[in-house]
Amino acid sequence: MAMLTRDLRASMAFVERNFNLTKRYWGWEVAWLIYSVAGALSVTLIGHSLGDEQLLLVLVIGTIFWSYLAIVFEFIGESVQWERWEGTLEYTFMAPIRRHAQLLGAALYAVIFGMIHTLFVLAVLVAFFELDLSQANFATAIAFTLLGTVSFIGIGIAASILPLMYVERGAQMVFVLQSVLLLVSGVYYSVEILPGWMQFLSQFSPATYVLDGVRAGLIEGASVGDLLDDVWPLLIMALVFIPAGLWAFGRAERYAKRTGKLKRVG
Template sequence: MTITMNKPALKQIFAFLRKDFLIETSYKLAFIEGILHALIGILTFFFIDKLFGHKMTPHLDTFNTGYFAYVFLSMAFFNYAGAGLGSFASKIRNEQYQGTFLALLSTPIKIPNLLLSLSIWNFLYASFELIVYVVLGLFLFKIDVSNTNVLSFLTVFSLSIITFSAMGILSASFVIMFKRGNPVAWILSAMEGLLGGIFFPVSVLPPFLQTLSKFIPLSYSIKALELSVYRGHSIMELKNEISILAIFAIFLLPISLWTFKYAINKTLKNGSLGQY
């Protein structure tokens, strides 16, 4: 199953982009609400860090930075990766609720193109939010990113987005088959805060939880990103994390696409395509 970018496919993607833009901008306050939500989240961690006197703990020594800078980067990244993780399932759920999903599937849109089209607005919006994070981080909070190794950062970032998108597509497959009750989303939301290393380095956890975190791609992404930005680690120095993320990406993407196609065919068979 490959994505062929011919003219009709591009037309479909642009039509989705336009449609989502028009719908989102018809909710006047949603845009401001999104920005405020991100800002309040960041400020909360800024003041938590201030409460503890901006101290560097031994757990953060590895990353050569303070708590606020650590959590700022992981939050900015996870906000973007979240578009990959959540957008496929949430968009399909929205289309199911609206009653438009069946209408979409009565058109000749290929499944990979449908997935891309459904998520493209969320990725663009998340990119905009990422720019807001970067501007705030550099100019308001004066976070020092002078050590950044751009090549290793981009490598880790790209592999992570592919991995999380694949997990998001898996999650969407469950939504198509079972509508509500999506075990992938549940596992991801339960694990991301505790084991992913977003709010604190995984080294803080007891050994058995640290072992569990090794099964979560997010923990490799966060660690590698923090090291590439604050320590300037090269691709060679991050080869373990990058290799594991590459393995996740290579295996999860085809599996997720196959599962999604299976889910669609299953609902074509059992007649539950139009249900919500």
């Protein structure tokens, strides 16, 4: 029990630290929020200009939920890189905390921040387009969001080992991985229009199933029970990605300590 309390306190230290950083970088946060709103409007206006309500909803949901999942992925995936840039990485790894407590803290703040950011963008889009969500099944959307969040936390943890192992190129690799997820997950289109090899890759992205499920729930009013084909891959990914990510992180930490990669470079 004492260990659990200690872990939770350590996790909350990361949440509080990230909150303080957000506060200190408030100007940039506002700028990114405006950019997110502008980006979401730019994409969804394509659907609006075609007078296609269905396409408009597909684009709105794609924009909103990708924005959320991308924030969760970025915050966790780049957590090591941020510390490397700030020069604090060695201090964090020298502290008597267990790694899962550190990563839980990063994940918790990512989810809170992502939710707030995304809800703001959603509010703007709903107001702008007067979207009709009378048929929507919000329970389905929430269930898929939660499942997708857990999977994306796992992928984020796995991605965060890249900056640990590759001092310069790690952050670039995380960025490329995020770009590939965007491309193959059917954010703005159906994955069925993708070439075969991309469709193959799309099966391994939790975003594919999250967007499928949320769209079916919000546009068609489908229940979670109607969407089991999208639920079980997400469940498996949620169960596999987090333990696999933590295991991989532990291995990467040992590699970094053996090769001296924790040292600040650049």
